[in-house]
Amino acid sequence: MTLFPEMIDAVMRQSIIGRAQDKGLVEVRATNIRDFAPDKHHKADDAPYGGGRGQVMLAEPLYLCHQALCAGAPVHTVFLSAQGRPFDQDKARALLAKGRFILVCGHYEGVDQRFIDQCVDEEISIGDFVLTGGEIPAMAVADAVCRMVPGVLPDEDAFTAESHWEGLLEHPQYTRPENWRGRAVPEVLLSGHHAKIEAWRREMSLRRTKADRPDLYARFTPRTAQDEMLLRKLEAPD
Known part of the structure; x- marks a missing residue:
C-alpha cells in the first residue's frame, strides 16, 4: 500500500526478485492508496489536528485500500514506521511463514493513528533513522522475505550461509x-x-x-x- 507504486515496481520488477515474479514464485503487488480516495481529487492527506507542520495521511483511503486487499479475509498487516520494532532475519522468517502479508508505506508527517489501531498488526523499522516515506523500507522487507521462497535463489545455502x-x-x-x-x-x-x-x-x-x-x-x-x-x-x- 503506497502513494508511489511506480517506485516499488521500478525496483521489485528487476534482477532476482523480478525474475522470481516472472516465474510465478512470488508476487509483489504495489497498490495505489489514492485509487481508494472517495473524493474526485483523490485526496490522501490533510493537515494534522492540533496544528503543526506537514500533512497526515487520511484514514479512509488507507482503510478502503486495506479492505480491498484483504477481500474479506484477515491478512497480516505491517506498517513501516520509525517507531516500529527493528527488522531482522528472524522477523523476515516470521513474515515468510505468513505466506501473504500487507506492507503499508507511510508518507509526509505520518498516518492517522486510527487506521493503525484498526488495521495494523505490527510496526517495523529498518533502523533508527527517518526517511521521506515507507517505500524503501517496504522494499527492503519484501526483498529479505522473497529471497527465502524456495526456487528464488539456486539453493537454500544461498541464504542460510549468509550474514x-x-x-x-x-x-x-x-x-x-x-x-x-x-x-x-x-x-x-x-x-x-x-x-x-x-x-x-x-x-x-x-x-x-x-x-x-x-x-x-x-x-x-x-x-x-x-x-x-x-x-x-x-x-x-x-
Missing part, C-alpha cells in the same frame, strides 16, 4: 585474480580441501562478528564442538 542467518556475520569472499594489487587470496581457499575451507570460513565468520558486531557475538550459542573450540581460541589471551 545474520545464525546470528553471525558472513565470512569474507574472494574471486579472481589470485593476486590483486598486491593483495593475495588466502591460501586455504586455493587448497581444494573442503573441510579446511569450511573451518576457515567459520572462524572468519566468528572473528568478523566479534570485531564488528560484539552484540551479536555475545549472544551467539555454539552449535558444534568445532564452534566451542573456535570460541575458546578467540577468547584465549594473545
Whole structure:
C-alpha cells in the first residue's frame, strides 16, 4: 500500500526478485492508496489536528485500500514506521511463514493513528533513522522475505550461509585474480580441501562478528564442538 507504486515496481520488477515474479514464485503487488480516495481529487492527506507542520495521511483511503486487499479475509498487516520494532532475519522468517502479508508505506508527517489501531498488526523499522516515506523500507522487507521462497535463489545455502542467518556475520569472499594489487587470496581457499575451507570460513565468520558486531557475538550459542573450540581460541589471551 503506497502513494508511489511506480517506485516499488521500478525496483521489485528487476534482477532476482523480478525474475522470481516472472516465474510465478512470488508476487509483489504495489497498490495505489489514492485509487481508494472517495473524493474526485483523490485526496490522501490533510493537515494534522492540533496544528503543526506537514500533512497526515487520511484514514479512509488507507482503510478502503486495506479492505480491498484483504477481500474479506484477515491478512497480516505491517506498517513501516520509525517507531516500529527493528527488522531482522528472524522477523523476515516470521513474515515468510505468513505466506501473504500487507506492507503499508507511510508518507509526509505520518498516518492517522486510527487506521493503525484498526488495521495494523505490527510496526517495523529498518533502523533508527527517518526517511521521506515507507517505500524503501517496504522494499527492503519484501526483498529479505522473497529471497527465502524456495526456487528464488539456486539453493537454500544461498541464504542460510549468509550474514545474520545464525546470528553471525558472513565470512569474507574472494574471486579472481589470485593476486590483486598486491593483495593475495588466502591460501586455504586455493587448497581444494573442503573441510579446511569450511573451518576457515567459520572462524572468519566468528572473528568478523566479534570485531564488528560484539552484540551479536555475545549472544551467539555454539552449535558444534568445532564452534566451542573456535570460541575458546578467540577468547584465549594473545
